[in-house]
Amino acid sequence: MTEAQQNHPMRSLLYIPGNNPGMLQNCAIYGSDAVIFDIEDSISISEKDAARKLVKHALTRLDFGRIRIVVRVNARDTDFFEADLEEIVPAKPHAIRLPKVDSAEDVLAADEIISRLEEKHGLPRGGIGVQAMLETARAIVNVNSIAASSRRLVGLTLGGQDLAADLGIRATKEGLELLYAKSAVVIAAKAYGLQAFDTVYTDVADLEGLRAQTAVGFSLGFSGKAAIHPSQIPVINSVYSPSEREVAKAAKVVAAAMEAEARGLGVISVDGKMVDAPVVSQARRTLELARLAGMEVPEL
Amino acid sequence: MNYTCVRNSLGRLVPIEIPGVGSLAPFSGAYSRLDGSYVWTPSPVEHRVPKITMNKVAASLRSAIERSGLQNGMTISFHHHLRNGDAIVGLVLAELEKMGFRDLTLAPSSLGDSHDCVADAIKKGVVTRLNTSGVRGEVGKAISNGLLASPAIIRSHGGRARAIEEGSLKIDVAFLGAPACDRLGNMTGVSGATACGALGYAMVDARYARHVIAVTDNLVAYPLSTKISVPQYLVDQVVVVDSIGDPSKIATGATRITRDPLQLYIAELGFKVIRAAGYLKRDCSFQTGGGGPSLAVARYVRDYMKANSIQGSYCIGGITGYMAEMLKEGLFRTLFDVQSFDASVTESIAHNSNHIEADASWYANPFNKGCLVNDLDVVVLAALDTDVDFNVDVLTGHDGVLRGASGGHSDTAAGAKLSLITIPSMRNGVPSIRERVQTVVTPGETVDVIVTERGIAVNPRREDLLAALKDAGLPVKDIHQLKAEIEKITGIPDEIAFHDEIVGVVEYRDGTIIDSIRKIK
Secondary structure, three states, X not given: OOHHHHHOOOOEEEEEEOOOHHHHHHHHHHOOOEEEEEOOOOOOHHHHHHHHHHHHHHHHHOOOOOOEEEEEOOOOOOOOHHHHHHHHHHHOOOEEEEOOOOOHHHHHHXXXXXXXXXXXXXXXXXXXXXXXXXXXXXXXXXXXXXXXXXXXXXXXXXXXXXXXXXXXXXXXXXXXXXXXXXXXXXXXXXXXXXXXEEOOOOOOOOHHHHHHHHHHHHHHOOOEEEEXXXXXXXXXXXXXXXXXXXXXXXXXXXXXXXXXXXXXXXXXXXXXEEEOHHHHHHHHHHHHHHHHOOOOOOOO | OOOOEEEOOOOOEXXXXXXXXXXXXXOOOOOOOOOOOOOOOXXXXXXXXXXXXOOOEOOOHHHHHHHHOOOOOOEEEOOOOOHHHEOHHHHHHHHHHHOOOOXXXXXXXOOOOOOHHHHHHXXXXXXXXXXXXXXXXXXXXXXXXXXXXXXXXXXXXXXHHHHHHHOOOOXXXXXXEEOXXXXXXXXXXXXXXXXXXXXXHHHHHHHHOOEEEEEEOOEOOOOOOOOXXXXXXXXXXXXXXXXXXXXXXXXXXXXXXXXXHHHHHHHHHHHHHHHHOOOOOOOOEEEEOOOHHHHHHHHHHHXXXXXXXXXXXXXXXXXXXXXXXXXXXXXXXXXXXXXXOOHHHHHHHHHOOOEEEOOHHHHHOOOOOOOHHHHOOEEEEOOOEEEOOOOEEOOEOOOOOEOOEOOOHHHHHHHOOEEEEEXXXXXXXXEOEEOOOOOOOEOHHHOOEEXXXXXXXXXXXXXXXXXXXXXXXXXEOOHHHHHHHHHHHHOOOOOOOEEEEEEEEEEOOOOOEEEEEEEEO
């Protein structure tokens, strides 16, 4: 796991079915910060091989520019899991999204296979991150140990639909029934320096509902949200983009931190007030988000 | 047959004479006849004064044809306002065949998906020459395979109106579909079961054809009300038939905004180009086609104009229900409607005095004293292919066979201050920006911007635009660079093989020949 990988902000992550060549080809143009090539739930059993091969070719042949590429493989308890990793890892996605993670063991098992494949193909060890998807009550109970399980882990997310099914509840548009699970994921992620990604909003026609749900996720502390249609991306990006005022403030904090460092000072002060390290790192993040959003960021 | 050819100013080999058509001038620049010095003289058309006691309503289609004086070798015309629902062309050609007619020139304003019957008529020798704006399906194949006795002449909508007014296209008998008509021939497209909206193309034929037959399935009490699009004094006969078309295919759903994310993305980029170029302001004028990304651009324009309380001057063209809504909302003061893309606008034409039915000459004829397109601010157009010189092909499919329509493409591109092509960078794996388009319909000098999902190319002639779009942070790329990026994904397709034989010519709006169409191998 590299520092850059872990900290690279992703406001929006667009799911693309792995068996659709046209969508794979065009996925980079819609303005999401990342795409998730899916070979799990959106792909029928009979299409798994084709999707896996197509995604591999897309990864090795197409130029996706600056966006991050994540591949959602099939779960560890399926027959496809190892074959997926064997095909996908050598194609070097930025991260593997691991579905139905119930315990630390699931992450460690993936980590072991990915490490072996990295070595076999001469790739830097730990270069490919893992995002763990928590989709059961048991996973939520184990969230802290999952978050602590592996240095390869870069993010946590939850699968809202599956989790609701496992809990025997109906998932609503507002998503209040998953409030505890969402908070648990966010807090565990923050505790271990991971990103936390909010679950998808399934009604693609309802952009207002999406905005409301995204805003709740943002306020809980999520760092980004998955999308299932390109039309959702601008909404998610706008909720997760800082305001101009926040950018200006962050720029001040970062500038002060740089100045303090240059002068060998341990104490950073902005407008006469002391700021500590977490505030500085949040300010850096705000600036990164602002750059992603195409906002003007002062030269520092 | 091979013809003596010269290279026109685009370097395309074009014939200088076609027997039976006459001498042809090569294209020499989009504005070369529009510098104020060009003079034209209409060639006269003979009109017979009807007997004062004549009953215009013919007993049957056959009787109307007999009374029209139509003979072998003559020219007949139709309008294409009934779009893919049109039944009249098929009905008339079948009757002409039964009556033993041969060697006719067919000169409709355009042909569409419902006109495979024309290919049969060509094969049987009923029709041997064709003048049209568009061709689809079997007709395109028939032309591309060289089944016509003489090259097809493809004209733009404005160019056709010009040719008719000049007399270079002389129509002997016009069969004009009338969704509502009275016994003296007053007709309109805004009422009846087969209502199609405006009759802008029919208006020109009615004015200039030697003999005019209104074909209707809806004979109403005299006088037709509330609107008369073609007045009785232009109409020789009226024929009543069972049905002139299929209403469900007249309204082809062109008003639906696409939900395809790729097309929406291109449309949004297109809108941003228009905004950055500074054209979306008070009194602006606008034209967009129906369907695909071009109509979707209207959605962004509409939202922007609403949010910024901008009222534009007018919209023209093929009018969709969407445009009629914008008129109703007060976003534009006037709609000029030559043809309606869906039947829902009939209500608006009939009852909103700012929704004006305009004939094809008023719309786009470059030789009259002021056509609408020449004053346009912005036009958003589609294309089948473009090239590095910004030339546009809207006729040739990727297999080299004709399957498109010239339409108002070259007219509006030449007239508008900003002409914008919205096009996916590739279709079915074939790149949309070529080194050289197969058939030039719209010359690059009249095209300002090509918008694809992989970047925006600005015509180097428009340095002002280039600067404005760059300032707005839009993804502007050199067209060669954009082409190369697309080809990295698609590769470069093999050239399609053609014979030397010329099977069609594309006439530019000013009557010069901009390109030749060759027989497919």
